[in-house]
Amino acid sequence: MGPDSRFRALFDDPRWALAIVRATVLEAAHPQIGAALLDSSTFVTHPWRRLRNTLLSLQRMFGPDDHVRQREAARLNRLHARLNGTDARHRPYDALDPAVRAWVVATLFESAVTMCRMSGQPLDQEATEQLYAEFQAYLAALGDDGGHLPPTLHEFWSYYDRVVEEELENTEAMRIILYKLFDHLPAPPLLHGLPTLWAAGRAVAGPVIGAVTVASLPEPFRRRAGLPELPGTRTLMQGAYLAVGLARLLPEGWVSAEGITDLLALSPGSDDPRARTVAALRDRMKRAGALIRLLTPLPPEPEPAADDGTRRSAEEFFAEVLDQTGNGYLDWPDLAAMARELSGRLDLDEPEETRLYDAFADWWRELQSALDTDGDGRISAHEYAAAVPSLAGPALIKVAEVLFDATDKDGDQTIDAEEYRTLFHTAFLRDPAGTQVAYTRSAFVKDFLSFMSGRRRSTAYDPLLADA
CATH class of the missing domain: 1.10.238.10 (EF-hand)
Incomplete structure (x- = not known):
C-alpha cells in the first residue's frame, strides 16, 4: 500500500472509470450488497457526492500515512456496522459480513485485471499477483480475516467463478445502475444551468455506457440474469476501452482523478484561479445548448418562481x-x-x-x-x-x-x-x-x-x- 502501489496508479488511469462502473454492477448483483444499496445508499440521488467520498476514502487507504489509513478503516467499519436489515424477500443483509466485503474487493481486483485485458494491455503474471496482494492488504487493513479471499491468485479465479455462477442475482439495485442511473444522472456543478447540453450528452452517453458494461460482464451471469447483449456491443466495448485508454497519452496531470473531480465541482463564483476559464467555457456551452435547442427542441423549462429565489415549496x-x-x-x-x-x-x-x-x-x-x-x-x-x-x-x-x-x-x-x-x-x-x-x-x-x-x-x- 502507499503512493507507489499498483492500485494507487489506477486512480489516474482513465480506463478505471469504465472498470469501476463494471465493478459496481457486480457488487450490486450480490443480494446482500444490492439490498443495502437499495435501502441506504444515495448513489442515485447524489452520485457526484458519492464519487467524491469514495475517491477520498481510497486516497486515505492507499496513501503514505499509516495513521490516516487506520482512522479511515475504523470510520468505514463504523459506517458498515450501521448498514443492516432485510431485503424485499425477508433475507437479512449486513455490510460487516466478511464474505460480502471480500466480494467487494474481489470485484475491484477482477475489474482492474479485465480493464487491462480489454484495452489490449494485459497484466503479466507478476503484476497481477502484486495487484492481488495489494487488494488483500486493503481487506486486511479493514480488520477482516484473510480466509474470505483465497490466499493465492490461482485459487482466486475458482472462487470468483463460483460466486458469479451461484450467488449473483438480477437485483433491482443492479438494474438501476445499468438502466436508470445514467439516464437520470444530474449535472455536475460545472454544468449547472446548462440542462439542454447536459441532457443531450447524457442521452448519447448513458445507453453506450450501459451497453459497454453489460457486454463486459461474465457471460454465465449475463445469461442467468437475462441481460441482453445487442449485436456489435463487444466491438463497441473494446473500442471504448481502447479509446479511453488513449487519454493516458496526454501530458502528466491532465487525467488525474483529483484534478477531474476538482474541475467537475468547480463553479465560476469560487476563488479558484481557473474560475475565469470555467466561466468562459460555460458561456460557450450555453451557446452550444442554444444551438441544440434549435435543432432538437425539448419541452419548455418551467418558469422560475416569482420570488427572491431563496424560498422553495x-x-x-x-x-x-x-x-x-x-x-x-x-x-x-x-x-x-x-x-x-x-x-x-x-x-x-x-x-x-x-x-x-x-x-x-x-x-x-x-x-x-x-x-x-x-x-x-x-x-x-x-x-x-x-x-x-x-x-x-x-x-x-x-x-x-x-x-x-x-x-x-x-x-x-x-x-x-x-x-x-x-x-x-x-x-x-x-x-x-x-x-x-x-x-x-x-x-x-x-x-x-x-x-x-x-x-x-x-x-x-x-x-x-x-x-x-
Whole structure:
C-alpha cells in the first residue's frame, strides 16, 4: 500500500472509470450488497457526492500515512456496522459480513485485471499477483480475516467463478445502475444551468455506457440474469476501452482523478484561479445548448418562481433534501445518510460521530410521531406537504447544537473560518460562499433550522445536502 502501489496508479488511469462502473454492477448483483444499496445508499440521488467520498476514502487507504489509513478503516467499519436489515424477500443483509466485503474487493481486483485485458494491455503474471496482494492488504487493513479471499491468485479465479455462477442475482439495485442511473444522472456543478447540453450528452452517453458494461460482464451471469447483449456491443466495448485508454497519452496531470473531480465541482463564483476559464467555457456551452435547442427542441423549462429565489415549496424541499435515497419516502436511512455525510466532512471519531447519529435518530422519531399519519413507518411527500413544512421541534434544535459542537473543534463557542470551510467546502473548492470569521452558536442554530425546516435555500447547506 502507499503512493507507489499498483492500485494507487489506477486512480489516474482513465480506463478505471469504465472498470469501476463494471465493478459496481457486480457488487450490486450480490443480494446482500444490492439490498443495502437499495435501502441506504444515495448513489442515485447524489452520485457526484458519492464519487467524491469514495475517491477520498481510497486516497486515505492507499496513501503514505499509516495513521490516516487506520482512522479511515475504523470510520468505514463504523459506517458498515450501521448498514443492516432485510431485503424485499425477508433475507437479512449486513455490510460487516466478511464474505460480502471480500466480494467487494474481489470485484475491484477482477475489474482492474479485465480493464487491462480489454484495452489490449494485459497484466503479466507478476503484476497481477502484486495487484492481488495489494487488494488483500486493503481487506486486511479493514480488520477482516484473510480466509474470505483465497490466499493465492490461482485459487482466486475458482472462487470468483463460483460466486458469479451461484450467488449473483438480477437485483433491482443492479438494474438501476445499468438502466436508470445514467439516464437520470444530474449535472455536475460545472454544468449547472446548462440542462439542454447536459441532457443531450447524457442521452448519447448513458445507453453506450450501459451497453459497454453489460457486454463486459461474465457471460454465465449475463445469461442467468437475462441481460441482453445487442449485436456489435463487444466491438463497441473494446473500442471504448481502447479509446479511453488513449487519454493516458496526454501530458502528466491532465487525467488525474483529483484534478477531474476538482474541475467537475468547480463553479465560476469560487476563488479558484481557473474560475475565469470555467466561466468562459460555460458561456460557450450555453451557446452550444442554444444551438441544440434549435435543432432538437425539448419541452419548455418551467418558469422560475416569482420570488427572491431563496424560498422553495414543501415538495421541492422533500425531494431535494429530505429524500436522500430517492425512493420517494422519508425514513431513517435518509437521515442516516445526512449524518454520514456530515460525519465524513468533519472527519469525526467516536464518541462525536455516535452523538451526531443519535441526534438525527431522535429527530427521525420526532418526525415519525408528528407526520406518519398512516402508520406505515415512513413519511410520504404528501404527508410532509400536508403538515407544517416549517416543523422544527426540540429534536431538530438538538441536531443543530450537536453539529455546532462537532464543527467547533477548539471549543471556543464560535466557528472560525477554517472550521467553516471544513464543514461547508464543496468537493475540492477551497473557500465556500459566505465564509465567516466568527459564527456564533445562536446564528449557526438559526441558519440550520431555517434550512432544515424547509423555509429557505442556503448557499452553504444546499451544496452540502441538496446537490448531487
